[in-house]
Amino acid sequence: MNTIQFFGAFELGLIYGLVALGVYLSFRVLDFPDLTVDGSFPLGAAISGILIVSGYPPLIATLAAVVGGLMAGVITGWLTLRWKILNLLASILTMTALYSVNLRIMGRPNLSLLGEKTLFSFVPDLCSSLDISPTFIMPAIICLIALALWFILFWFLKTSFGLAIRATGANPRMSMAQGVCTKTTTYAGIAVSNGLVALGGSLFAQSQGFADVTVGAGTIIIGLASVIIGEALFHTRSILIALASCLVGSIIFRLIVALALNASGIGLQASDLNLVTSLLVAVAMIVPEVRKKLSVHRAKK
Amino acid sequence: MIQLKKINVKFNTGTALEKWALRNLSLDIFEGEFVTVIGGNGAGKSTLLATLCGDVTPLSGKVMIDNVDVTTRSSWERAKWVARVFQDPMAGTCAQLSIEENLALAGKRVSGRGFSAAILKQDRERFREALSKLGLNLDKRLKDPMGALSGGQRQAVSLIMSTLQPMKILALDEHTAALDPKTAHYVMDLTRQIVEDNNLTALMVTHSMQQALSYGTRTVMLNDGRIAYDVSGQQRDKLTTQDLVDLFHSQQFSGDDFLLT
Ligand SMILES: Nc1ncnc2c1ncn2[C@@H]1O[C@H](COP(=O)(O)OP(=O)(O)O)[C@@H](O)[C@H]1O
Numbered sequence: 257m258n259t260i261q262f263f264g265a266f267e268l269g270l271i272y273g274l275v276a277l278g279v280y281l282s283f284r285v286l287d288f289p290d291l292t293v294d295g296s297f298p299l300g301a302a303i304s305g306i307l308i309v310s311g312y313p314p315l316i317a318t319l320a321a322v323v324g325g326l327m328a329g330v331i332t333g334w335l336t337l338r339w340k341i342l343n344l345l346a347s348i349l350t351m352t353a354l355y356s357v358n359l360r361i362m363g364r365p366n367l368s369l370l371g372e373k374t375l376f377s378f379v380p381d382l383c384s385s386l387d388i389s390p391t392f393i394m395p396a397i398i399c400l401i402a403l404a405l406w407f408i409l410f411w412f413l414k415t416s417f418g419l420a421i422r423a424t425g426a427n428p429r430m431s432m433a434q435g436v437c438t439k440t441t442t443y444a445g446i447a448v449s450n451g452l453v454a455l456g457g458s459l460f461a462q463s464q465g466f467a468d469v470t471v472g473a474g475t476i477i478i479g480l481a482s483v484i485i486g487e488a489l490f491h492t493r494s495i496l497i498a499l500a501s502c503l504v505g506s507i508i509f510r511l512i513v514a515l516a517l518n519a520s521g522i523g524l525q526a527s528d529l530n531l532v533t534s535l536l537v538a539v540a541m542i543v544p545e546v547r548k549k550l551s552v553h554r555a556k557k
Numbered sequence: 558m559i560q561l562k563k564i565n566v567k568f569n570t571g572t573a574l575e576k577w578a579l580r581n582l583s584l585d586i587f588e589g590e591f592v593t594v595i596g597g598n599g600a601g602k603s604t605l606l607a608t609l610c611g612d613v614t615p616l617s618g619k620v621m622i623d624n625v626d627v628t629t630r631s632s633w634e635r636a637k638w639v640a641r642v643f644q645d646p647m648a649g650t651c652a653q654l655s656i657e658e659n660l661a662l663a664g665k666r667v668s669g670r671g672f673s674a675a676i677l678k679q680d681r682e683r684f685r686e687a688l689s690k691l692g693l694n695l696d697k698r699l700k701d702p703m704g705a706l707s708g709g710q711r712q713a714v715s716l717i718m719s720t721l722q723p724m725k726i727l728a729l730d731e732h733t734a735a736l737d738p739k740t741a742h743y744v745m746d747l748t749r750q751i752v753e754d755n756n757l758t759a760l761m762v763t764h765s766m767q768q769a770l771s772y773g774t775r776t777v778m779l780n781d782g783r784i785a786y787d788v789s790g791q792q793r794d795k796l797t798t799q800d801l802v803d804l805f806h807s808q809q810f811s812g813d814d815f816l817l818t
């Protein structure tokens with residue numbers, strides 16, 4: 257792996273770090289297995305892509321992507337909370353529908369943003385004036401964005417409302433007994449989660465220079481893998497560190513993938529990514545189970 | 558005043574398991590009363606509490622709190638008036654959250670939640686002070702996870718949690734049943750102290766006749782979804798557990814068993 261590949265992986269890791277934060281919020285905080293993200297990531301890319309191509313300011317395009325993500329989350333929430341559809345299934349419904357919606361939004365399977373004015377259009381100028389390679393600048397900018405969101409999410413979860421969201425995931429019955437409307441907190445949590453993921457999709461499209469309906473496939477597994485890697489590295493009860501571990505986990509995940517794909521001799525291709533990711537998640541989930549079995553076994557002896 | 562008016566609750570309607578859990582039950586609880594509820598297994602005690610707390614919506618009848626009809630309000634809305642302690646120590650608290658976060662959650666039961674920090678410095682002071690009353694040294698463990706506490710400690714903290722905000726009634730459903738006898742005794746005494754210190758109105762379900770008579774100001778005996786006996790004042794003071802046992806037999810109470818303790 258060379259420097260460019262390293263920093264490329266780092267940058268991608270941070271962008272998908274937002275996905276990991278979203279997945280952490282739904283899977284871990286709310287205990288709501290939400291697969292909507294496979295649709296809301298490309299939704300973010302599609303919305304900001306089409307708005308940018310149509311000449312809207314990139315900031316508006318990015319905010320619109322976030323709003324789109326929030327709405328996707330609300331729809332999944334509505335299917336579950338209002339119509340009592342199993343949360344996993346509700347999210348699959350939204351995700352599946354979003355595939356068509358994304359195609360409609362873009363009007364075609366993919367959009368090129370090369371040469372368009374994006375959030376990152378100022379980077380080349382900045383680089384030439386500072387005389388630094390964009391290889392370093394892009395990851396640095398994305399890093400700032402990720403750190404900002406890390407802190408905002410931390411602040412959010414530390415507010416009274418955020419605490420109610422955390423309690424809803426941990427013990428809904430107790431939360432209601434303490435006056436928490438668990439429907440509201442679930443809606444909010446799932447919406448924010450998908451808003452983050454859509455923001456990731458928007459930044460992905462703008463930094464990579466394209467939006468494509470197929471970029472969503474496997475987003476949830478990538479996000480989960482990042483969360484799991486982060487958890488394996490930092491056993492913590494601190495939310496600040498838990499959220500940071502999502503970002504770190506995502507970066508490490510990208511580095512592992514880059515290493516695997518670049519290592520000559522293994523013969524992996526980019527298209528093997530989903531297989532490798534799924535194996536990683538499966539192994540990460542099997543290991544604790546095996547450990548438990550082993551310790552029970554030992555205790556019996 | 559808390560009023561249950563002609564409450565009818567039926568479970569599993571239209572199936573072989575159809576069951577009237579409460580039958581035309583009416584109960585008025587006056588301010589400052591501490592009502593203990595006893596009855597055999599399946600008599601409807603938990604259903605009575607669930608109806609008050611909003612977990613169960615009655616088929617017919619009304620639930621009034623200070624003349625407000627709350628019959629159709631959901632449990633989280635009723636939390637404004639009703640504070641609860643559950644039977645299972647796990648159920649009433651959040652194991653993953655810290656002690657202070659549990660308290661902070663309960664500290665907004667009535668006032669509602671916004672986007673300010675969940676725990677401020679003055680909150681911590683207040684929590685410390687409230688916990689120090691327990692004498693369990695928990696005031697020094699605000700940041701420990703709730704899950705690290707024993708069942709008895711969790712029930713004690715649950716009681717403290719309930720008192721952080723005003724209430725019209727405290728609902729306790731066999732909240733000492735999951736504890737060993739010594740801890741149960743401690744939690745019962747704590748309950749009495751908290752109810753007296755805060756002048757609370759309380760409704761407490763218990764499986765123990767002895768508890769039902771030695772705590773509270775009024776005792777209600779349920780049988781098959783109806784109030785079979787309702788006693789308070791001097792008449793209750795004279796009552797012994799043996800009287801209750803005799804009453805139980807004379808009325809040919811239904812129910813699987815009755816703990817005669
Ligand atoms: N959620 C429920 N679904 C079906 N039946 C129930 C439910 N809750 C209680 N019951 C039935 O209603 C009756 C009263 O139950 P409950 O109020 O829990 O009794 P207690 O607390 O006095 O032991 C019992 O016959 C019980 O089986």
Ligand SMILES: [Mg+2]
Nearest residue numbers: 602603604731
């Ligand atoms: Mg019961």
